[in-house]
Amino acid sequence: MKPEEAAAHIAAVEEHGYTIVENAIEPDLIDRLNDTLLRLEREMNIVPARNSFEGHHTVRIYNLLALDPVFRRIPVHASVLPVVEGVLDDGCLVSSLSSISIDPGETAQPIHADDQVMPAAKPHIPFVCNSMWALTDFTEENGATRIIPGTHKRDSSPEYGKHYDSIPAEMKKGSVLIWHGSLWHGGGANKSKARRVGIAMNYCAGFIRQQENQQLGIPLNIVREFEPRLRELCGFGTYRNLIGHIDKKTPAQRLLDDTRSFRSIWDS
Ligand SMILES: O=C(O)CCC(=O)C(=O)O
Ligand SMILES: [Fe+2]
Structure with missing residues (x-):
């Protein structure tokens, strides 16, 4: 488009x-x-x-x-x-x-x-x-x-x-x-x-709760097959480098072996 x-x-x-x-x-x-x-x-x-x-x-x-x-x-x-x-x-x-x-x-x-x-x-x-x-x-x-x-x-x-x-x-x-x-x-x-x-x-x-829980509802072995943008859309990234983090890492880094660099909002 x-x-x-x-x-x-x-x-x-x-x-x-x-x-x-x-x-x-x-x-x-x-x-x-x-x-x-x-x-x-x-x-x-x-x-x-x-x-x-x-x-x-x-x-x-x-x-x-x-x-x-x-x-x-x-x-x-x-x-x-x-x-x-x-x-x-x-x-x-x-x-x-x-x-x-x-x-x-x-x-x-x-x-x-x-x-x-x-x-x-x-x-x-x-x-x-x-x-x-x-x-x-x-x-x-x-x-x-x-x-x-x-x-x-x-x-x-x-x-x-x-x-x-x-x-x-x-x-x-x-x-x-x-x-x-x-x-x-x-x-x-x-x-x-x-x-x-x-x-x-x-x-x-990105700052409110999803109606269907994507992180718990889709098995992680399936999410691992998703392209990076789809992972983000499902909540495996963070909103504004803050909301949704796990110990200052994205869920994709913690759970899906995403190696892309990430800086929390506080470190930026
Ligand atoms: O099926 C439709 O056209 C609309 C359904 C809808 O708005 C809903 O379920 O929230
Ligand atoms: Fe509706």
């Missing part, structure tokens, strides 16, 4: 709370992701969680980085990460990586903000920047994510379960929706005859 293109997306997230990157995902990657998700669902016998938030006809697979190497291409993807780094900063982290497959018959998810459990006065700088990767077309009929533009600037989060007027973030397979963690939104109802498949690639600022 060209810097001016990234800048336009970053400005859109700041102003409207969201943006869509079209043709972001390579067709071969879309196919591999779809195939892998179906295989995991089958092999791991994954079924809907059956609650109002995760849905009654929605299959969600969590902790994807622990499950197959193909998912490693997502957090570092050049069509999305520069935008997220502009919204948060380059110390951002993978907060969670999961799939959300909405099956026919699913009703709309309650409108929410992904950062609403965080007890900070709103509006605030983005602590969270999330993305939805369209592995099928996203249409109003099949449950495209519903959004309420501009709501990231409000002074509160929505009331859970209340109706709000929203618009569907329709996009073609291969596109990615990126939003500010305070934006009011929710998964749509699927009134079509086919599944809507998305991957929720969620990031957070």
Whole structure:
């Protein structure tokens, strides 16, 4: 992605709370992701969680980085990460990586903000920047994510379960929706005859806690295979050479044999 293109997306997230990157995902990657998700669902016998938030006809697979190497291409993807780094900063982290497959018959998810459990006065700088990767077309009929533009600037989060007027973030397979963690939104109802498949690639600022615990949730022998940037994004670096250190070394130095030099903020 060209810097001016990234800048336009970053400005859109700041102003409207969201943006869509079209043709972001390579067709071969879309196919591999779809195939892998179906295989995991089958092999791991994954079924809907059956609650109002995760849905009654929605299959969600969590902790994807622990499950197959193909998912490693997502957090570092050049069509999305520069935008997220502009919204948060380059110390951002993978907060969670999961799939959300909405099956026919699913009703709309309650409108929410992904950062609403965080007890900070709103509006605030983005602590969270999330993305939805369209592995099928996203249409109003099949449950495209519903959004309420501009709501990231409000002074509160929505009331859970209340109706709000929203618009569907329709996009073609291969596109990615990126939003500010305070934006009011929710998964749509699927009134079509086919599944809507998305991957929720969620990031957070480097100074807050990740939603899925990447350091404990991904076996270290798998993290050792990650490229350096992916290790950092999973929390094996530090934020501003301070937050997350272990005895003044990075987790990657202590646990993964990273030999790159590191100076703590205090020594600099
Ligand atoms: O599936 C979607 O379109 C959105 C899901 C969502 O917002 C969430 O689970 O936090
Ligand atoms: Fe959400």
